[in-house]
Each structure stands twice: as structure tokens, then as C-alpha cells.
Amino acid sequence: MKNFKEFSINKLKYVFTDIDDTLTEDGQLPAHAYKSLWDLNDKGIHIIPITGRPAGWCEMIARMWPVAGVVGENGALYFCYKNKKMIRNFIYDDETIKSNRKKLDIIRDEVLEKVKGCAIASDQFCRLFDLAVDFCEDVPALPKKSIDDIVSIFKNHGATAKVSSIHVNGWFGDYNKLSMCRTFLEKEFNLNIEQAQENTIFVGDSPNDETMFGYFNNSFAVSNINEFIDELNEKPKYVSDKPGGSGFTEIINHILK
DSSP: OEEGGGOOOSOOOEEEEOOTTTTOBTTBOOHHHHHHHHHHHHTTOEEEEBOSSOHHHHHHHHHHSSOSOEEETTTTEEEEEETTEEEEEESSOHHHHHHHHHHHHHHHHHHHHHSTTOEEOTTGGGOSSOEEEESSSSSOOOOHHHHHHHHHHHHHTTOEEEEOSSEEEEESSSOOHHHHHHHHHHHHHOOOHHHHGGGEEEEEOSGGGHHHHHHOTTEEEOGGGGGTGGGOSSOOSEEOSSOHHHHHHHHHHHHHO
């Protein structure tokens, strides 16, 4: 991995970015990170947050942030607010969502019974596709073994499980953040994702960003990635000096110079 100051780009058009602990710090969005989004927007650069956060959050983000759209629930959906109309694209139909929810409820009960100290994420009520298990956001931080046990329970039921900086997210299906980024660019920009490579960066912070780190030539992580670096097969190309939103601001200020 290289220091972010070694990076240069001729023409930046698209910024894909994680939210939690990439834009945020201690669970909040600092003013300087939000300003960085506006700085990008003012330059005509399209911002697309890519998050494990739920559909309910994505509705607000797509409507109120200076973004071209938002990919949520680790690739299950994207929302895009255009001309006072909310465009919603889902990976599954209503029947599949209901069927998967019943299976996730079984996993929920097993996780709560077997992994002491965890909790269902407080934003679960506005999720459509996945189950989010909190291991440090609103509960005391759990040891790595407990996080691994949560992942194992999901996988034993045939579900996909990914670890973020705060949650284990589990769902049924082989979609991910990258697959919905591809769909978003094709549908909203009539653009093949390979064509966008040289004009795109991605910024993340945790193992659930691994497919994005591996795919994008211009992939960045804020410095808190170092907590997880030994777990990653696909590592970011560049790393900031600072963590969280401060690292994101460092990266964007360097690029916009």
C-alpha cells in the first residue's frame, strides 16, 4: 500500500465512498467531511456512498446529501433522487424479500442465544434485505472470537456475512457492493463500470469493502483500515495518514489540489 500523497489523477468524475468510519468519526459525520462532499459536488464530481446502512437511511441520504445516488445494505439496493422523484432499484422482489426475512429471523434468534453481548442493530427496523448484528456501536466492543462466531452462524445457514467496523451484516444472495455499483452506473449513467475505472476512486475502511478495494485501480482506505489489514486478501492501493472522516478529508483535499 502507498501513502495517499503519492496518488494523482487527470480527471476525477466519480467518487464511491463508504460511510461508517470512512466519513464518520465516533459515530457522527464531522463538518469537514460533509464539506468535502460539497467540495466534490461543486466541482461537478459525482458522489455515490456505498454503505451497509439500511434502506431507510438511504432514502434520506439520496434526498438530502449532495450525491448522485446511494447504494445500501451492502449492495441490495440503490436510491437516486432526480427531478423531485425518488428512483429505487432493488435486487429482489417482495416475495423473495419476505421469504429471506423468515430465514434471517431464525438466524437472529440463534445469534442472540449463542453470542452473549451482541445485539440487533438499532437501525434494523428500517432494513429490507439483511440482518445487522451490532458488536460495538451501541454495545460494549466484543472480542474477535465473538465476531467470528456471528459470521459462522450466518454461514452455517447458507447466508453471506460481511464484517464492517460496527456490525456483522448477513443476507441471502451473491450480490455485494461492487455488483450494485455496476448496476447503478449502467442504469443511471449509461456507463460500463470498466469504462469509469480511470476516472473513479473508492474510499473505505473495513473488510466489507474488500471487493471494492480489489476491483478499483484507484482504491483508498482511511488509516483505521490498519486494524483489519491482516484479514484482507484484497488491500487498498493507498492509505490516508488520519482515520475516519479526517482521513477522507485528507484524501479529497489532496486530489482537489
